[in-house]
Amino acid sequence: MILVLAFLGGAIYPFAFAPFEIWPLALVSLVLLFFTSEQVFGRSFFLRLLVPFAFAVGMYAVGASWVHSSFLAVEGISNTVSIWVTVLFVFASASVFTGIIVIFQELWARTPRFIKTGENAYTLKWNPTREFSGYSVLGTALGWLIFEFQNTLIESDIAFPWLQAGYAYIDTWLVGLATVGGVTLVSFFVLVTAMALYRIRRIRFVTMALATLPWLLGIVLLNVPWTRPVEEKEVALVQSNFSIVEKTTGSGPALSLETNTRLSLEAEGVDFVIWPEGALHMVVNQELIDWLYSLAVRIDASVITGVQSQTIVPDQAPSLHNAAVGVSKHVPEYQEYQKKKMAPFGEQIPFEFVLEPIIRWLKLPINRLGPGIGPQPNMELDGVFVGMTICYEVAFPSYVAIRSRDSDFLVTISEDAWFGNSIGPSQHMQIARMRSVETGRYLARATTKGISGIVNPKGKLIATMPVDEQGVVRGTIQTMEGETWYVRYVSEVYTWVWGVLVVIAGGVFSSLGGVLGLIFIRRVIRGDADTSDTTDESETDETLDDPPEEDEDQDDDW
Numbered sequence: 001m002i003l004v005l006a007f008l009g010g011a012i013y014p015f016a017f018a019p020f021e022i023w024p025l026a027l028v029s030l031v032l033l034f035f036t037s038e039q040v041f042g043r044s045f046f047l048r049l050l051v052p053f054a055f056a057v058g059m060y061a062v063g064a065s066w067v068h069s070s071f072l073a074v075e076g077i078s079n080t081v082s083i084w085v086t087v088l089f090v091f092a093s094a095s096v097f098t099g100i101i102v103i104f105q106e107l108w109a110r111t112p113r114f115i116k117t118g119e120n121a122y123t124l125k126w127n128p129t130r131e132f133s134g135y136s137v138l139g140t141a142l143g144w145l146i147f148e149f150q151n152t153l154i155e156s157d158i159a160f161p162w163l164q165a166g167y168a169y170i171d172t173w174l175v176g177l178a179t180v181g182g183v184t185l186v187s188f189f190v191l192v193t194a195m196a197l198y199r200i201r202r203i204r205f206v207t208m209a210l211a212t213l214p215w216l217l218g219i220v221l222l223n224v225p226w227t228r229p230v231e232e233k234e235v236a237l238v239q240s241n242f243s244i245v246e247k248t249t250g251s252g253p254a255l256s257l258e259t260n261t262r263l264s265l266e267a268e269g270v271d272f273v274i275w276p277e278g279a280l281h282m283v284v285n286q287e288l289i290d291w292l293y294s295l296a297v298r299i300d301a302s303v304i305t306g307v308q309s310q311t312i313v314p315d316q317a318p319s320l321h322n323a324a325v326g327v328s329k330h331v332p333e334y335q336e337y338q339k340k341k342m343a344p345f346g347e348q349i350p351f352e353f354v355l356e357p358i359i360r361w362l363k364l365p366i367n368r369l370g371p372g373i374g375p376q377p378n379m380e381l382d383g384v385f386v387g388m389t390i391c392y393e394v395a396f397p398s399y400v401a402i403r404s405r406d407s408d409f410l411v412t413i414s415e416d417a418w419f420g421n422s423i424g425p426s427q428h429m430q431i432a433r434m435r436s437v438e439t440g441r442y443l444a445r446a447t448t449k450g451i452s453g454i455v456n457p458k459g460k461l462i463a464t465m466p467v468d469e470q471g472v473v474r475g476t477i478q479t480m481e482g483e484t485w486y487v488r489y490v491s492e493v494y495t496w497v498w499g500v501l502v503v504i505a506g507g508v509f510s511s512l513g514g515v516l517g518l519i520f521i522r523r524v525i526r527g528d529a530d531t532s533d534t535t536d537e538s539e540t541d542e543t544l545d546d547p548p549e550e551d552e553d554q555d556d557d558w
Helices: 002-016 024-039 045-063 066-072 079-109 135-151 165-169 173-198 205-222 244-248 252-265 286-299 352-362 391-395 397-404 424-439 485-490 493-529 534-545
Strands: 113-118 121-125 228-239 272-274 302-311 319-327 334-338 379-381 384-390 409-414 443-447 452-455 461-465 471-481
Touching (some): 002 045, 024 045, 024 135, 024 165, 045 079, 066 079, 079 135, 173 205, 173 397, 173 424, 173 485, 228 252, 228 443, 228 452, 244 252, 252 286, 286 302, 319 379, 319 384, 334 379, 384 397, 391 409, 391 424, 397 409, 397 424, 424 485, 443 471, 461 471
Parallel strands (some): 272 302, 384 409
Antiparallel strands (some): 113 121, 228 471, 319 334, 379 384, 443 452, 452 461
């Protein structure tokens, strides 16, 4: 029954996110995770593993169900193979979640103590008891936060920055906290709120009041003028509504070019026309640039489009990249951005030495693309600096924040046709909206099949086009200057914090080992000195064998 409850808790969690946006369900889900974890905490280790695993399976089976649609969008993959690959993905993600959660549950709950097993013989006992099971709540919350944090590291092969709790609160007061700590800080206070609700009958009134303060602080921070508007620009986002197969096979590339051009001609009078990721299924060349320049001159606007680019290194096979090029209406030249973070399985195979044999056995067609080579500076088009990202990259907060520093507004292009008719496009747009809040910048997002839209610095959609429609999204943005606290101080922490944590953890565990060793030696010596005094020995045994008195719940005052 406990495992069923944990699974249901995970299954309702995704309904807090777009397109459902019932954000209180995230709190209910977390409370159920705390409850089920605590119920099994004094029981077998295997059962303690199964509870977070069941929760994560429910969470990913529902919240990442679009993975199945993504594989079906690739020509040549059967429904059966897609289901099996999706199941493997869900189990792999759940295993990572479980490992991190259980590690922190165990570390937080286990209080080391010496138990006398014989004359001058002691054993260091770590096993938790029901008396200390309250610690599992804090351990679970800390593990959740670390799990989310590692998912935002762009260098990680296991990063899957989806379903982070903070995204569900993009339309609540808490979102203002993203300006100082990013989505991870929002998630932190979601966890604090969930813990307060779980312990509502036991914690003090002052503690509960403190747990509500971040919600009020979020309103204040969201209205702080971190960035300032400079000038208005008109933007047009082209949504061609082509499937992946339609634009990549047969006459598809030419038809896609024709359709994007026709829609762009309807957007005369704007400053920027933006086409989606992979709008042109061809390698960038001078002939293509000349054609884009002639279009830019005709519509009197700079043009940004998704293409493929190629890097040729002597004595090596050419490297193909997912890229974007920008062409100004004033100069027949182009600026190029190559995607740095590849989408797992869609563009590269993570842990290739392990997974490649499985990929070959399943006969999955992986479109191998290389990450961008060298630094990828922002585009400068007609005196405006554009912070460019492509598709999956927008889900990595620190990467977008760093790219926003020298930009006037943000552009992200995406191929959301991978998601099919699923909840994926809504989730992806919700993630992109959070990047606007974190950076204090307008964001223009162009996709092939939707959802395309323009987002203001408070994370609100000011113009949009839904899925499976063809047309142009037009809107007015403002170029911005200045930086939020998150962009200026916090975003760089992600690049080196893990190294610092490893050093600190090593020091803590080394110190702990030394302290425990000294305590052990001291107690052995004390035992030798007191062998002639049975009364003292009895008192010593009682001190060593009985745990110290503790509060009913040691995490009441977290």
